[in-house]
Amino acid sequence: MDIAMDFTNVYEDAKRAEAYDKLEFPGTYYLAYRDLPAIFEKHAPGRAALDFGCGTGRSTRFLERHGFDAVGVDISEEMVRRARERDPRGDYRVVGNGDLSSLPSDAFDLVLAAFTFDNIPTESSKTSLFSQLGRVVNGGGRIVALVSAPEIYTHEWASFTTKDFPENAKAKAGDTVKIIMTDVEDRRPVEDIVWPDEDYRRVFSAAGLEVVDVARPLGLASEPYEWASETTVAPWTIYVLGRAS
Numbered sequence: 001m002d003i004a005m006d007f008t009n010v011y012e013d014a015k016r017a018e019a020y021d022k023l024e025f026p027g028t029y030y031l032a033y034r035d036l037p038a039i040f041e042k043h044a045p046g047r048a049a050l051d052f053g054c055g056t057g058r059s060t061r062f063l064e065r066h067g068f069d070a071v072g073v074d075i076s077e078e079m080v081r082r083a084r085e086r087d088p089r090g091d092y093r094v095v096g097n098g099d100l101s102s103l104p105s106d107a108f109d110l111v112l113a114a115f116t117f118d119n120i121p122t123e124s125s126k127t128s129l130f131s132q133l134g135r136v137v138n139g140g141g142r143i144v145a146l147v148s149a150p151e152i153y154t155h156e157w158a159s160f161t162t163k164d165f166p167e168n169a170k171a172k173a174g175d176t177v178k179i180i181m182t183d184v185e186d187r188r189p190v191e192d193i194v195w196p197d198e199d200y201r202r203v204f205s206a207a208g209l210e211v212v213d214v215a216r217p218l219g220l221a222s223e224p225y226e227w228a229s230e231t232t233v234a235p236w237t238i239y240v241l242g243r244a245s
Contacts, residue, residue, distance in 0.1 A: 005175055026183045027159035027225055031217040032114070032236045037066050039215065041106040043142045043240050044068075046109030046198055052133060053116025056081030057090060059115050063112060064090070073103070098125065100132040107136055111143040118148050118192040122174065123203060126195070130207035142212065149216070152236070153177040155229040158219075165189070173199040197237065204241060213240035 045078050047069050051060040054072030056079050063070035073091045074080050083092040095102060120126050133143050152160065153168040161166055165178045170195045178189040204211060215238040219230030229235070 006214055026236050028157045028180050028230060029159055029183070030223070030225065031219055031230060031234075032238075033062060035215055035217050035238065036062070036112075036144070036146075039144060039213070039240060040066060040068075040110065040236065043144070043212065044110040044140075048108045049110040049112060050103070050108045050133075050136060052111055052113040052129075053165060054083060054092060055079045057087050057092060059112055059114040060090060060092070061087060063110075068110065071108075073100075098128065100129070100136065103136045105135050106138040109141040111137050111139060111141070112146070115142065115148065117145060117195070123199070126142040126203045127206045130203060130209055130241075134207055134241075135207050139242070139243060141242070143209065145200075145239040145240075145241060147195065147200070147237050147239070148192060149234055149237045150194050151229075151233050152196060153179055153192070155233055155235075157228050158225050158230060159183045160235075168194075200237075200239065204239070205244070208244050209241045210244040211239060213241075214238065214243050 047067060049063045049068035049070040051063055051070050051072040054060045054074045055076070059071055060070045060072035060083065070091070072083060072090065073095045074092075075095060075097055077094050080092045080094050083090065113133070117126060120129065130143070137143055140192060153162050153165070153171065159182055161180045161182055162178070164180070170178045171177045173195055174196055176191050177194045178191055180187055180189050201211065216234035216240070217236060218232070218234055219225065219227040221231065
């Protein structure tokens with residue numbers, strides 16, 4: 001069944017896709033991925049992985065480097081095209097807007113959604129997609145959802161700036177917020193959807209999922225980056241989810 005959700009896909013245009021394609025794991029992004037291998041080792045029992053919202057394949061290649069047989073899916077044809085160009089041997093697929101029916105049930109030991117839900121606008125859309133991810137992950141498998149914490153839109157960071165958008169501080173669940181990536185040439189503001197912890201937990205419950213673990217990574221003084229807020233405020237939240245018992 002195709003579910004029309006009208007995702008906000010800021011990377012669909014070629015210029016944005018090109019900028020994102022060049023980005024790997026600098027600065028604040030490093031914190032998003034630093035702790036994932038340990039989380040995978042602790043919670044993911046098998047090797048079959050789905051990268052939901054793969055973009056140009058950054059997270060898919062990350063999964064492959066850590067021993068997973070990964071399939072990357074995205075709604076953006078432009079991003080998937082670039083993923084295939086960069087990684088011709090990889091398995092990258094375009095999926096319909098909110099339709100994961102082409103993916104088999106119980107097929108994956110791990111589902112990674114890295115930043116994907118930052119751009120999904122409504123509670124019903126989020127709930128539907130998490131429910132579908134719960135279908136494709138097997139009973140003992142885990143969904144790892146890496147999302148932007150609301151605080152990322154109200155502080156300054158090694159890789160982002162928000163000082164030009166003071167209105168972000170008043171944003172509530174579902175509101176649009178703006179942030180500028182400073183690690184790429186394309187400095188147009190990115191529009192995300194803010195979604196606090198309590199609202200994510202309500203979505204997980206409605207989707208038939210339970211929270212197994214949560215990580216909120218902070219930067220360390222010993223790391224080779226010029227941290228701004230990262231040592232005291234976590235820019236990301238990493239949810240580890242399983243099917244509700």
